Amino acid sequence: MLLPTKDKEIISFVDKFLKILKNSKKILVTGHKNPDGDAIGSGLGLYIFLRKLFKEKDIKIAFKDKVPYFLKFLPYSEDIVSLESIEDTFDAIIVVDTADIKRVGCKLPLAKFIIEIDHHKEREKFGNLSLVKSPLSSTSELVFEVIYLINPSLIDTNIAYNIYTGIYTDTAGFSYETVTQRTFEIAAYLLSKNINPRIIFTNLYEQNPIRKLKLLKLALSRIKVWEDIKFSRTYILLEDLKKYKASYEDTESFVSYPRSLKDVEIAAFYLEKDFGFKVSLRSKLFFNVAKLAKKFGGGGHKHAAGFETNIKNIELLDNILRKEISLSLKIV
Numbered sequence: 001m002l003l004p005t006k007d008k009e010i011i012s013f014v015d016k017f018l019k020i021l022k023n024s025k026k027i028l029v030t031g032h033k034n035p036d037g038d039a040i041g042s043g044l045g046l047y048i049f050l051r052k053l054f055k056e057k058d059i060k061i062a063f064k065d066k067v068p069y070f071l072k073f074l075p076y077s078e079d080i081v082s083l084e085s086i087e088d089t090f091d092a093i094i095v096v097d098t099a100d101i102k103r104v105g106c107k108l109p110l111a112k113f114i115i116e117i118d119h120h121k122e123r124e125k126f127g128n129l130s131l132v133k134s135p136l137s138s139t140s141e142l143v144f145e146v147i148y149l150i151n152p153s154l155i156d157t158n159i160a161y162n163i164y165t166g167i168y169t170d171t172a173g174f175s176y177e178t179v180t181q182r183t184f185e186i187a188a189y190l191l192s193k194n195i196n197p198r199i200i201f202t203n204l205y206e207q208n209p210i211r212k213l214k215l216l217k218l219a220l221s222r223i224k225v226w227e228d229i230k231f232s233r234t235y236i237l238l239e240d241l242k243k244y245k246a247s248y249e250d251t252e253s254f255v256s257y258p259r260s261l262k263d264v265e266i267a268a269f270y271l272e273k274d275f276g277f278k279v280s281l282r283s284k285l286f287f288n289v290a291k292l293a294k295k296f297g298g299g300g301h302k303h304a305a306g307f308e309t310n311i312k313n314i315e316l317l318d319n320i321l322r323k324e325i326s327l328s329l330k331i332v
């Protein structure tokens with residue numbers, strides 16, 4: 001038997017959360033743009049749960065961007081609509097896995113209450129009610145604690161698929177130090193709801209279109225390493241995407257290849273955008289890439305973060321990052 005959390009913050013949040021929701025007729029669940037497994041997993045897990053809990057209420061789920069192909073297997077993902085197309089106003093909007101209101105990617109619809117559920121350490125509070133726990137594996141783990149406190153008997157296979165996928169993707173397969181004994185206990189509980197981890201893994205990582213591997217070949221050929229600062233990076237340009245008729249989501253996880261190199265601690269992947277580059281940052285053991293990303297107006301976690309820049313020149317971007325990394329390494 002899995003015991004519900006004894007965390008006082010979560011318990012007192014659930015109290016206020018339920019009061020708001022009981023008085024709400026229209027509820028929206030949303031999260032950050034370019035949604036990942038955790039944003040969609042925690043969002044859908046909560047959405048399915050709330051629909052079972054409040055059958056009479058009007059509950060919607062929306063994100064600015066489409067569900068990436070590798071997450072389309074998630075139960076109820078077809079219910080996700082475009083946030084920009086929503087014209088309604090809401091009594092309550094629940095924003096998951098979002099460190100900053102800007103990360104939603106577009107204007108939020110009007111609402112009486114904005115509720116945040118998140119696990120980012122570096123963040124800008126924006127809601128009327130917040131539940132933020134950090135360090136924690138994922139927002140999905142936090143959503144699980146919330147719904148398990150409210151009514152564990154409503155947690156079914158559909159919810160379990162979403163929550164497990166969120167935890168799995170945000171911890172790179174239970175490999176980050178944010179994974180605790182509790183994380184595994186929750187994962188074990190979710191497995192008892194008849195989910196198949198093989199189906200999850202296969203959908204996430206084993207349905208690559210061939211264009212993705214062609215792009216990856218290009219990205220691998222461009223890997224550059226600066227041994228003195230244990231930094232490595234690669235990049236993909238808009239013209240590469242065009243050449244292979246690929247999209248941004250086809251470059252998902254490319255940053256893990258420079259990081260996988262022996263003696264590399266910090267890795268970056270530059271993805272060209274209309275405005276400049278979207279930079280994904282990763283670290284292996286000690287370096288905090290969230291702090292590095294913050295210097296460029298971005299954010300994230302210790303081992304996974306990112307930012308956007310209007311710098312359009314690869315060499316210049318290399319130099320600026322190398323300089324900042326050298327400075328940070330001196331402080332460490």
Ligand SMILES: [Mn+2]
Pocket residue numbers: 038039097119138139170
């Ligand atoms: Mn997350």
